[in-house]
Amino acid sequence: MKSLPFEKVTIVMGSRSDWATMANATKPLSELEVPFATAVVSAHRTPQRLVEFANEAHKKGTQVIIAGAGGSAHLPGMIAAMSPLPVIAVPVESRFMTGMDSLLSIVQMPKGVAVATQAVGASGAFNAGLMAAQMLSLADSELQQRLIAWRERQSDQVPLSVE
Ligand SMILES: Nc1c(C(=O)O)ncn1[C@@H]1O[C@H](COP(=O)(O)O)[C@@H](O)[C@H]1O
Numbered sequence: 001m002k003s004l005p006f007e008k009v010t011i012v013m014g015s016r017s018d019w020a021t022m023a024n025a026t027k028p029l030s031e032l033e034v035p036f037a038t039a040v041v042s043a044h045r046t047p048q049r050l051v052e053f054a055n056e057a058h059k060k061g062t063q064v065i066i067a068g069a070g071g072s073a074h075l076p077g078m079i080a081a082m083s084p085l086p087v088i089a090v091p092v093e094s095r096f097m098t099g100m101d102s103l104l105s106i107v108q109m110p111k112g113v114a115v116a117t118q119a120v121g122a123s124g125a126f127n128a129g130l131m132a133a134q135m136l137s138l139a140d141s142e143l144q145q146r147l148i149a150w151r152e153r154q155s156d157q158v159p160l161s162v163e
Pocket residue numbers: 013014015016017018041042043044045068069070071072073074075076092
């Protein structure tokens with residue numbers, strides 16, 4: 001069996017079907033030259049893999065975890081319960097309630113276990129990647145400079161006029 005991948009930012013998701021959403025988290029990371037790895041880890045379907053991932057990530061060089069899941073989305077909270085690393089969560093749009101179930105499952109954490117929940121879907125995933133880069137930039141001044149330049153390019157792309 002393949003072993004779990006670990007990188008500075010490790011992105012996990014509850015199912016292969018979450019990839020269309022979670023791929024958006026890789027965009028800012030690639031643009032900002034932050035190394036990342038991706039894997040499918042499910043609290044429900046692969047509980048042993050979840051325990052191994054949450055216990056090992058900080059020992060294997062991961063500094064920030066991004067976790068995306070839909071529906072009964074226990075993955076981010078369970079990782080946060082076991083890992084000392086910051087966990088940024090992405091509620092994936094679900095078939096039943098278009099992501100409201102995912103959002104509420106993820107955001108309502110009990111006091112004492114923190115998860116940084118983003119918006120539902122692709123924009124939330126993109127922002128999760130951006131937030132991970134911003135966290136890492138606290139200890140990486142070159143990355144901080146790339147972030148500042150990235151922000152300036154974003155501003156330049158917003159037209160002043162509607163005509
Ligand atoms: N919420 C979770 C967890 C978990 O939280 O551990 N594991 C899988 N899932 C979610 O089930 C949805 C449907 O999965 P399938 O498309 O594989 O049936 C996915 O959005 C996944 O994140």
